[in-house]
Amino acid sequence: MVRRFENTNYWALILGGSSGLGLASAKKLASEGMNICIIHRNSRAEMEKINKEFDLFKNENIKYFTLNKDLLNSNIQQDILFQLKNTLGIDGKIKCLLHSIAKGNLKPMIGNEGESLSTDDFSITLQAMATSLYDWTKLIFNENLFAEDARVLAFTSEGSSKPINNYGAVSAAKAALEAISRNIALEFAPFGLRSNCIQAGVTDTRSLQMIPGSEEIKEQTKKRNPFKRLTTPEDVANVVSLLCSDEAAWINGCVIPVDGGEHLS
Secondary structure, three states: OOOOOOOOOEEEEEEOOOOHHHHHHHHHHHHOOOEEEEEEOOOHHHHHHHHHHHHHHHHHOOOEEEEEOOOOOHHHHHHHHHHHHHHHOOOOEEEEEEEOOOOOOOOOOOOOOOOOOOHHHHHHHHHHHHHHHHHHHHHHHHOOOEEEEEEEEEEEOHHHOOOOOOOHHHHHHHHHHHHHHHHHHHHOHHHOEEEEEEEEOOEOOHHHHOOOOHHHHHHHHHHHOOOOOOEOHHHHHHHHHHHOOHHHOOOOOOEEEEOOOHHHO
């Protein structure tokens, strides 16, 4: 394993990295010598399993810390920033800000009040899964915590442009996320930031399992994917790593499919 980030004092700040694509990306970057900070929001009952995953970072000879806090709350954000700055110290810089928040409403559009999507459902989903990317980019930027050549990455999905039952709020959020990422790519480029979205193929994560009809989605995906399998979190983590490399510095403002060609059909 090439530890390309070893001795650089670079950090990856991962928003929502306690499972799935975010956790897989954290493991990949840690294996390459990047220090890791994961901010997540999970219940006490979930933490035993999650802490076992976090303990694996001890084997990577890196610095890491995790915070179980509501990173969407503006008051708590200041506390997170304080702890983050203390941990990074004078020389630590954030090389990668990775947005992996999966907090979306999966109600249908049709149904009785309370059972179907409301304007509030859309607003909450958009804040969590889209505008929070801008919030955290701006917070880190204003604190001068980004490395000179930093990467802002976010996970989108085919649902940003394709309608899926019960996915209306998340679909809107993913479309907004891509638009926000493109503008970050444009407006923050003079300050060294590169911003891209990764459009992961259907991946058997907790987020997918929460979508009604997910088993059928998985079976249909295997049939239409050229490689006849689902995308894995490790497939996606590999591309996160690639986009953090020096060689990827000229990739900016893109939505990159990481699906083995699933999007072709």
